[in-house]
Amino acid sequence: MSWVPRFGWLLAALIVAGCTTQGPLSKKEAEKEQEQEKPLDVASVVRQKIPASVKDRDGWAQDLATTFESQKIAPTLENICSVLAVAQQESNYQSDPVVPGLSKIAWKEIDKRAARLHVPALLVHTALKIPSPNGKSYSERLDRVRTEKELSAIFDDMIGTVPMGQTLFGSYNPVHTGGPMQVSVAFAEQHTEGYPWEINGTVRQEVFSRRGGLWFGTYHLLNYPASYRAPIYRFADFNAGLYASRNAAFQNAVSKATSVKLALDGDLILYGSSEAGSTEKAVRKLGAQLSMSDRDIRRQLERGDSQKFEETTLYREVYRLAEKKSGKTLVREMLPGIQLESPKITRNLTTAWFAKRVDDRRATCMTQH
Known part of the structure; x- marks a missing residue:
């Protein structure tokens, strides 16, 4: 019930008993629920909950506090822990996490693109030996690329300067998600209204920053109305698309x-x-x-x-x-049965796995002191 705009948190707390098919809550359960619905100081909670090993914990706290304030998200423990759980699952609290084998993934994507357009791979690889804007050749940068932010920047440069760059890629950049919550770049580009910081570059570049990744990720996770009984369905939607759990x-x-x-x-x-x-x-x-x-x-x-x-x-x-x-009442929410597919994924994973994993992290966050 904490998935509501800030000004509705009190109403949600008052009507929560009417939104469940269970019997009356015990005194202990009622106190626990009231504690979860209680408005909190976001920055203080983040400093308390985020691991001591995380770099610039105060920066994380301030960025998330600004995010909740600007989006008018209810500052409850459940909401805060939900965002932190996604960030932990997706990046282990890193703004631009290292992706194992990213260089091979990038070259494979380039070769696939060339083959689709019937351009010889040798010709493409030769073209990428020219110097890029930072002085190193595109080949060198691709061989050493470690993060999605770096890869996105390489493709942006290639599209603008490499011979055949426009022919091969047009405006296509294979990096579709990024930042600490691995939010969709396309989603971010469509939801910039109310963004509280000045965007000096592109929205794509902002997604790879800590503040941008948290702001757009939180928007995707919490900033829409839903009738779900539990946070786990939000996590499934975050992975599979808005209302995927309701639609399933x-x-x-x-x-x-x-x-x-x-x-x-x-x-x-x-x-x-x-x-x-x-x-x-x-x-x-x-x-x-x-x-x-x-x-x-x-x-x-x-x-x-x-x-x-x-x-x-x-x-x-x-x-x-x-x-x-x-002959029976059917559920109105269900974890979608989707197999996760991405060059970055090397295991047999599903949306349900993702949602349950994040929900476990949320629950741990809410109980730790």
């Missing part, structure tokens, strides 16, 4: 109502395409029962990236049909 549960309801097996990945439509995806096709089978046309169904599914989707006729009626058929 909706897909489960669609599957129950139609007997069509669906991937519970949180994607209700094929974004960027007018074609119907598997979830949309399944919902269309309910068209007659819903008294909705394919166009109406599409229009309401397009609201799947907003909390307002829960107010649609489609959302309510699909659950009604699914619960009638299954």
Whole structure:
């Protein structure tokens, strides 16, 4: 219940008992919940919770305090620990963490790009032997690159100065996430309103700073309304996309109502395409029962990236049909079943794994003194 704007924290504390199906809280449970909802001094909590080994702990404390203040995020222990848990999981509290094997990943990406455009790899590698703006050749910099910030800067330079740079890459930069919370650069570029610091370079460069990574990461994690009962679903959304946990549960309801097996990945439509995806096709089978046309169904599914989707006729009626058929109440949130794919990932990981891992870190943060 602490996932609300600051001015709503008291109301949330007062109505929390009405938002659960459990019985009355014990005195100890009630005191614990009140403590978690209590507004705190963000900087003081960060200094207390962040490990002593972290460089410039006071800088982390001030940046996060400014982030909460400028976004009007409720300064509760749960919220603060949630942000710290993501930063710990994603970077171990480093603004620009080292990525093992990044040089090989970069060269592989360049060769793939060249092959796609039918440009000989030898020609590309030769072109990259020219000096870059810092005096070293692009090849040297690529051979020694260790962090995503460094790699992003190399690609920005290559696009502007290397022969065939525009042909090979255009405005394409393969580094899509960065900073202490590994937030999406594209997300940051779309959410700069209210940013409290002056951006001297680009938003991309700001993402790789501690303050920028924390601000945009916190925005992505906490700065949207959701009806979730537990923080773990926010963590899944952070990894899989806004409302992915809510949408995965909706897909489960669609599957129950139609007997069509669906991937519970949180994607209700094929974004960027007018074609119907598997979830949309399944919902269309309910068209007659819903008294909705394919166009109406599409229009309401397009609201799947907003909390307002829960107010649609489609959302309510699909659950009604699914619960009638299954004979039980269905959940409204579910960890998406998504396999994580990235050149940086060398293990078999999922969104559920990520969410549970971060939630464990949040819980530890909240209990440590």
